[in-house]
Amino acid sequence: MEICGGHTHAIFRYGLDKLTPPGLEFIHGPGCPVCVLPMSRIDECVEIAERPGVIMTTFGDAMRVPGHRKSLIQAKADGADIRMVYSPLDALELARRHPDREVVFFGLGFETTTPSTALTILQAAADGQTNFSVFCNHITVPPPIKALLDDPHMVLDGFVGPGHVSMVIGVHPYDFIARDYGKPIVVAGFEPLDLLQSVLMVLEQIRDGRAEVENQYSRVVPENGNPVSIAACAEVYEPRPSFEWRGLGEIDASGLRIRPAFSAWDAEVKFGVGYGKGPRAVAEPDGCRCGDVMTGRIKPHACPQFGTGCTPEMPLGALMVSSEGACAAYFQYGGLRLEAAL
Amino acid sequence: MKYADEFRDPVAARGVLAAIARITDEIGATRKSPSTSWKSAAATPMRSFAMASTS
Amino acid sequence: MGVRRQVNVACILKDEPIEALIGTWSLIHVGFAMSRINEEEAALTLDVLRQLGEAQAEIEAMQASARMLAS
Numbered sequence: 001m002e003i004c005g006g007h008t009h010a011i012f013r014y015g016l017d018k019l020t021p022p023g024l025e026f027i028h029g030p031g032c033p034v035c036v037l038p039m040s041r042i043d044e045c046v047e048i049a050e051r052p053g054v055i056m057t058t059f060g061d062a063m064r065v066p067g068h069r070k071s072l073i074q075a076k077a078d079g080a081d082i083r084m085v086y087s088p089l090d091a092l093e094l095a096r097r098h099p100d101r102e103v104v105f106f107g108l109g110f111e112t113t114t115p116s117t118a119l120t121i122l123q124a125a126a127d128g129q130t131n132f133s134v135f136c137n138h139i140t141v142p143p144p145i146k147a148l149l150d151d152p153h154m155v156l157d158g159f160v161g162p163g164h165v166s167m168v169i170g171v172h173p174y175d176f177i178a179r180d181y182g183k184p185i186v187v188a189g190f191e192p193l194d195l196l197q198s199v200l201m202v203l204e205q206i207r208d209g210r211a212e213v214e215n216q217y218s219r220v221v222p223e224n225g226n227p228v229s230i231a232a233c234a235e236v237y238e239p240r241p242s243f244e245w246r247g248l249g250e251i252d253a254s255g256l257r258i259r260p261a262f263s264a265w266d267a268e269v270k271f272g273v274g275y276g277k278g279p280r281a282v283a284e285p286d287g288c289r290c291g292d293v294m295t296g297r298i299k300p301h302a303c304p305q306f307g308t309g310c311t312p313e314m315p316l317g318a319l320m321v322s323s324e325g326a327c328a329a330y331f332q333y334g335g336l337r338l339e340a341a342l
Numbered sequence: 343m344k345y346a347d348e349f350r351d352p353v354a355a356r357g358v359l360a361a362i363a364r365i366t367d368e369i370g371a372t373r374k375s376p377s378t379s380w381k382s383a384a385a386t387p388m389r390s391f392a393m394a395s396t397s
Numbered sequence: 398m399g400v401r402r403q404v405n406v407a408c409i410l411k412d413e414p415i416e417a418l419i420g421t422w423s424l425i426h427v428g429f430a431m432s433r434i435n436e437e438e439a440a441l442t443l444d445v446l447r448q449l450g451e452a453q454a455e456i457e458a459m460q461a462s463a464r465m466l467a468s
Contacts, residue, residue: 019359021366059427087428089405116427119407167424167432191349193446196358203365219345219439220424220432228408229431344422344434348443357449360456 001148001296003141004162005032005324006190012329014192020199027296030144030248031162032324033109033137034061035294038244041137042067044273045106048135049080051271055098057091058106060084061322064315066285072106088120088134095124095132104267108137112164114256115229118236121258121265135267135274136258139243141165142173143254148295149181156296158202160195161187163217168233170225171213178211189217236262240275246318247291290317293326300330307331406430 002008008028011017017026030036042065049056049072056072063073063084076082081101085091088105095103107117117134124132141162148154161174166187177185184205188198198216205212215221236259243255257275258266268274288310289303300306300319310316312328319325323332406415409423409430422434 021363023366023370024362086402089428112426112431115408115431116429119405119429164424164426164431189349191346193349193351193354193358194442196355196362197442197446200358200362200365203362203369207365207369216442219435219442222432222435226408226432228410345439348439349446351446351450353454354443354446354450356457357451357453358446360453361449 001027001029001156002160003029003031003145004165005035005322006164007160007188007195008032008326009324009329010190010192010195012333016192016195027156028326030245030294031110031141032322033139034065034322035318035325036139036245036247037065037108037137037318038246039067040244042071043069045135046070046072046075047273048104048267048271049075049082053102054081055094055101055103056080056082056106057085057094057103058082062106062108065318065321066315088117092120092124092129092132095129099131101131103132105134107134110139110141110165111168114138114233114237115168118232121236121262122232124265125262130264133265133267133270134258136256138237138256139254140256143251144245144248145177147248147251149177156183157206158183159185160198160202161185163187163189163221166217166221166225168225168229170223171215171221174213178213182211184211186214186216187221189220247294285316288317290319293319300327404428404430409433
């Protein structure tokens with residue numbers, strides 16, 4: 001299993017699944033942050049965005065993720081002030097320029113992105129910028145991997161570990177995969193040769209009967225990660241008791257929330273939405289099998305909605321929204337091969 | 343971008359792919375392939391992963 | 398060519414003046430420099446890959462030669 005959505009995208013983009021022998025199968029893991037974001041969080045984000053005076057800022061790839069009511073792009077069309085930004089720093093700058101407005105940043109992503117919002121909150125706190133807040137949806141990689149490994153139906157022989165997450169947290173958070181579950185994991189870069197070499201390293205471990213954490217992406221990933229990033233995240237965030245993942249359900253300690261010391265910059269506190277504020281709907285759209293795809297039970301084209309009721313232009317499920325989603329990758333790069341196979 | 347071209351070297355890629363094919367054969371001769379196990383797993387009813395994570 | 402943009406370098410700055418970063422390569426993510434690219438490690442990884450490539454090229458050359466002699 002390649003855990004990271006960036007790896008899934010690269011595997012399809014370069015056709016690595018077709019270059020490698022048939023006995024080797026890539027299972028696409030839950031590592032696309034947009035894809036695992038539950039509909040209820042989109043609903044809450046839309047709810048905040050529709051408040052008067054609010055400017056909601058977000059990374060572009062979250063715009064088309066469907067909620068129960070609407071996506072952010074639909075909310076924007078309906079009049080909400082929603083703007084795409086490249087960096088949370090741009091959202092903070094927007095707050096400086098619009099002191100009469102409440103600027104909210106839709107913070108989502110794994111450990112790679114978490115330090116950027118932590119440092120932005122620390123900057124806002126240092127500057128006393130109180131019309132800025134973060135709607136925090138940051139999640140962490142190890143808990144869902146543990147959940148997958150604990151499932152008795154899950155049959156995986158090894159992992160290609162996420163490169164950019166590891167650049168922040170280092171390689172040791174994966175020790176449990178090798179030590180407790182006896183599975184090899186190799187942290188990998190994103191170029192085609194990085195991925196192939198990592199697959200080779202996983203296979204060598206399997207052949208030799210080893211289960212270790214190895215680092216193929218050593219040019220970017222230090223063994224202990226990035227201490228400044230880790231410290232900033234620890235200062236600003238704490239684990240939630242549990243967090244909902246689209247297709248996977250609630251997973252213990254898999255999400256982060258803003259610590260009470262920084263609640264002035266926590267959009268959940270400021271706008272009174274989120275966990276603990278009422279019953280949460282968890283249903284997915286009818287016929288959507290994102291959960292089965294995400295856990296590797298079915299391939300994307302086995303979903304009845306694939307390519308008909310669910311396309312990148314009109315996504316039904318989240319895996320079709322982001323270019324890092326397995327369904328979008330199949331749709332974009334797998335079309336011709338699929339037709340040939342039929 | 344630095345190191346993009348270096349990590350797309352076709353000669354090196356052929357070497358890695360040949361090594362992958364060799365080892366896959368070696369492993370395949372002695373153990374059940376992942377895809378075989380996977381098909382039997384897919385035929386079983388869906389379980390909740392939230393349950394799996396808390397069990 | 399490329400994009401010019403202001404980035405935050407807090408994560409990659411050690412005990413050194415900011416000028417020390419001039420000429421170094423870094424991975425940038427959403428406006429933050431996240432990791433300096435380690436040239437030595439990159440060279441080591443590429444060496445392993447190139448050796449695999451050269452070994453395979455040699456095997457292919459030997460096979461081609463054997464086929465030629467057999468025909």
